[in-house]
Amino acid sequence: MDRVAIVGVGQTKYERGKTKNFAELVYEVTRKAxxxxxxxxxxxxxxxxxxxxxxxxxxxxCMAVAEAAGSYGRDATNVEGDGTLSAFYGLMRTLxxxxxxxxxxxxxxxxxxxxxxxxxxxxxxxYERSLGMDAISSCALQARAYMHRFGxxxxxxxxxxxKNHGNARNNPYAxxxxxxxxxxxxxxxxxxxxxxxxxVSPISDGACAIILATEERxxxxxxxxxxxxxxxxxxxxxxxxERDLSVSPALEAAAGRAYRMAGxxxxxxxxxxAEVYDAFSYMxxxxxxxxxxxxxxEGGKLIDSGATQMGGRLPVNPSGGVLSAHSVQVAxxxxxAEAALQLRGEAEKRQVPGAKVSLAHGAGGICAQTHxxxxxxN
Amino acid sequence: MGTRTAIVGVGQTNHTSKRxxxxxxxxxxxxxxxxxxxxxxxxxxxxxxxxxxxxHFEAINNxxxxxxxxxxAFMKPIMKVTTGGSTGGTLGSCAYHHVxxxxxxxxxxxxxxxxxxxxxxxxxxxxxxxxxxxDFFGGAIGPNAAEYAMYMKQYGATQEDAAMxxxxxxxxxxxxxxxxxxxxxxxxxxxxxxxxxxxxxxxxSCPRSDGACAVIYASExxxxxxxxxxxxxxxxAVSHDYVYFGDYDWEMMPTLRTTVDRIYRRAGxxxxxxxxxxxxxxxxxxxxxxxxxxxxxxxxxGEAPKLIRKGVFDMSGELPVNPSGGVLSTNPIGATxxxxxAEAALQVMGKAGxxxxxxxxxxxxxAFGSCYWFEATVLRSVKP
Numbered sequence: 001m002d003r004v005a006i007v008g009v010g011q012t013k014y015e016r017g018k019t020k021n022f023a024e025l026v027y028e029v030t031r032k033a034x035x036x037x038x039x040x041x042x043x044x045x046x047x048x049x050x051x052x053x054x055x056x057x058x059x060x061x062c063m064a065v066a067e068a069a070g071s072y073g074r075d076a077t078n079v080e081g082d083g084t085l086s087a088f089y090g091l092m093r094t095l096x097x098x099x100x101x102x103x104x105x106x107x108x109x110x111x112x113x114x115x116x117x118x119x120x121x122x123x124x125x126x127y128e129r130s131l132g133m134d135a136i137s138s139c140a141l142q143a144r145a146y147m148h149r150f151g152x153x154x155x156x157x158x159x160x161x162x163k164n165h166g167n168a169r170n171n172p173y174a175x176x177x178x179x180x181x182x183x184x185x186x187x188x189x190x191x192x193x194x195x196x197x198x199x200v201s202p203i204s205d206g207a208c209a210i211i212l213a214t215e216e217r218x219x220x221x222x223x224x225x226x227x228x229x230x231x232x233x234x235x236x237x238x239x240x241x242e243r244d245l246s247v248s249p250a251l252e253a254a255a256g257r258a259y260r261m262a263g264x265x266x267x268x269x270x271x272x273x274a275e276v277y278d279a280f281s282y283m284x285x286x287x288x289x290x291x292x293x294x295x296x297x298e299g300g301k302l303i304d305s306g307a308t309q310m311g312g313r314l315p316v317n318p319s320g321g322v323l324s325a326h327s328v329q330v331a332x333x334x335x336x337a338e339a340a341l342q343l344r345g346e347a348e349k350r351q352v353p354g355a356k357v358s359l360a361h362g363a364g365g366i367c368a369q370t371h372x373x374x375x376x377x378n
Numbered sequence: 379m380g381t382r383t384a385i386v387g388v389g390q391t392n393h394t395s396k397r398x399x400x401x402x403x404x405x406x407x408x409x410x411x412x413x414x415x416x417x418x419x420x421x422x423x424x425x426x427x428x429x430x431x432x433x434h435f436e437a438i439n440n441x442x443x444x445x446x447x448x449x450x451a452f453m454k455p456i457m458k459v460t461t462g463g464s465t466g467g468t469l470g471s472c473a474y475h476h477v478x479x480x481x482x483x484x485x486x487x488x489x490x491x492x493x494x495x496x497x498x499x500x501x502x503x504x505x506x507x508x509x510x511x512x513d514f515f516g517g518a519i520g521p522n523a524a525e526y527a528m529y530m531k532q533y534g535a536t537q538e539d540a541a542m543x544x545x546x547x548x549x550x551x552x553x554x555x556x557x558x559x560x561x562x563x564x565x566x567x568x569x570x571x572x573x574x575x576x577x578x579x580x581x582x583s584c585p586r587s588d589g590a591c592a593v594i595y596a597s598e599x600x601x602x603x604x605x606x607x608x609x610x611x612x613x614x615a616v617s618h619d620y621v622y623f624g625d626y627d628w629e630m631m632p633t634l635r636t637t638v639d640r641i642y643r644r645a646g647x648x649x650x651x652x653x654x655x656x657x658x659x660x661x662x663x664x665x666x667x668x669x670x671x672x673x674x675x676x677x678x679x680g681e682a683p684k685l686i687r688k689g690v691f692d693m694s695g696e697l698p699v700n701p702s703g704g705v706l707s708t709n710p711i712g713a714t715x716x717x718x719x720a721e722a723a724l725q726v727m728g729k730a731g732x733x734x735x736x737x738x739x740x741x742x743x744x745a746f747g748s749c750y751w752f753e754a755t756v757l758r759s760v761k762p
Contacts, residue, residue: 370456
């Protein structure tokens with residue numbers, strides 16, 4: 001793979017009930033990403049936006065953000081899915097030799113919608129929707145399957161919540177930052193056994209943009225380039241009954257592709273910091289395993305060891321992760337933006353000192369049916 | 379430049395108004411199996427999948443994940459792209475960039491729609507801004523009707539000129555076994571058909587269909603082994619600038635002009651009538667087959683009716699347009715523009731059967747969607 005760099009990133013603060021409309025949210029982050037890269041719109045060759053007609057409440061939702069993303073007068077396209085996939089398509093367009101730079105944007109304003117009903121629309125219309133399935137109830141099944149098989153405890157999941165909500169205190173963009181204990185998580189209201197309120201990510205409005213550039217064009221950028229070293233994505237089966245919910249083979253496959261491309265053989269030692277899609281606290285433990293940070297079933301032990309805390313061997317989600325800010329489709333691209341800031345040494349109070357290789361992870365679908373993994377280096 | 383890329387196989391379902399015999403996943407599977415059979419490949423040969431439709435027509439969120447049973451993307455990379463009516467063009471471009479990037483060798487693009495499960499025009503109306511435009515944006519037909527009314531006034535074109543386009547596309551469809559509407563019609567039939575939105579009548583208008591299309595793209599090293607005569611992708615282009623419908627320049631159609639300017643430049647086309655052997659154009663209404671020819675720089679402004687009357691775009695003409703019968707005969711929206719690419723590829727590969735244009739070296743396909751979002755693809759029998 002030719003060298004492609006992330007040369008600019010921009011995020012809004014994540015919060016509930018933003019008054020800006022979709023275009024204004026996207027404009028805020030494209031402007032920030034351009035300023036970050038020291039570029040003007042004329043330096044952008046093409047644009048990839050990210051929308052979801054359900055979450056946006058309009059059909060062909062890309063129409064609402066095209067101009068704010070800088071699409072006017074240039075080639076543009078639109079992905080529906082997690083922002084890591086939009087960035088993946090942006091990477092491919094940049095590698096194709098047709099475009100030297102690509103702006104990738106994503107936004108979500110789910111405070112205007114009904115998240116439970118909208119996510120219910122992802123389930124089979126005949127057999128599953130009428131059961132009232134949604135993200136929390138389906139992920140509770142996955143959490144229970146995982147915990148039962150490997151003996152992972154609710155307290156170990158709670159430790160993820162304590163860590164990430166605590167890390168969020170260092171991130172000015174985070175929506176929910178909390179100084180809490182395992183006991184607080186355990187005592188928070190049960191939503192769908194074994195998932196409690198403090199195990200769950202919030203519903204946040206926000207937007208994120210990154211700019212990708214070929215090696216040649218990256219030379220003109222204001223900041224030190226962050227290089228894309230490896231990428232991979234993969235989908236598991238659709239129906240929950242056809243999956244072993246206690247493991248994540250699609251994540252293993254996606255990570256395997258990214259690691260092979262990046263030449264990484266021992267991810268737990270070669271990666272210095274990771275930003276993963278922890279929509280629920282149990283997920284981070286499962287993703288440790290899928291990403292090869294520990295062996296199968298050892299996610300609980302890894303959080304207990306403290307290795308993934310700030311100051312540990314492999315800090316995970318210094319930003320506070322998705323547990324502290326969840327703008328659905330934005331969440332994965334925010335992981336990439338945060339992983340890039342770490343490699344530039346610009347993550348301020350959440351900086352992992354001396355980070356050279358970082359990992360960003362996005363997920364989508366029911367119980368994270370699809371995964372996308374990025375390995376970056378400076 | 380990126381990896382040279384070619385189309386090596388295409389598959390289409392039998393398109394009709396209601397495919398009650400299959401669900402969405404089965405409809406997708408039908409197109410996928412036919413594309414694999416066309417390329418003599420099996421599912422294990424596919425490295426990645428891209429899929430697209432319009433969410434609100436079937437009301438399925440996360441179609442990429444849901445489709446896995448039909449698309450065959452189980453434990454494969456899959457992503458969804460969508461841009462409204464132009465989704466098929468966006469899909470083709472996405473699959474092309476997968477291969478051109480060098481990251482994947484064999485990639486399948488799948489477009490599909492089961493319009494019979496939707497209230498199509500109601501769903502389309504939600505594309506308009508919820509506060510400023512939605513209350514009075516009456517589905518897809520309004521803007522195109524206004525566009526042709528203006529064109530008639532400005533250039534003296536007639537409703538019969540548009541009817542001739544309808545006759546051409548509908549009658550071409552008689553030679554296409556996949557077409558949804560296959561009925562011989564005359565200009566008189568079109569003129570007598572019910573008025574939908576003046577000056578567009580029923581037979582000037584596309585149907586809504588259930589259907590799917592799959593197109594397989596392969597890298598240079600794989601393409602030659604898969605297909606005897608691959609259709610090489612020389613360029614893709616897109617242009618889009620919507621904010622509000624009222625902002626669009628209806629007279630000069632800047633997005634169509636920008637798209638064709640880009641594709642002609644990238645593919646080295648100077649005179650489209652001479653340099654392109656066949657076009658598969660996304661013409662949702664016969665009126666578009668008049669107005670848009672001008673802006674595609676096939677002729678000067680206001681000259682399209684003259685060329686249509688001369689039969690330049692007929693099967694026996696200098697530049698045959700829509701040998702397949704086009705969108706007027708078949709319109710499973712998320713698949714419609716990908717069908718244009720598939721049909722253009724079949725023409726280059728010499729596999730278009732009764733609708734084959736003689737000795738096609740260069741074919742062009744277009745896509746149209748949202749508020750004048752245009753895409754284009756140029757395919758050739760020689761490598762780029």
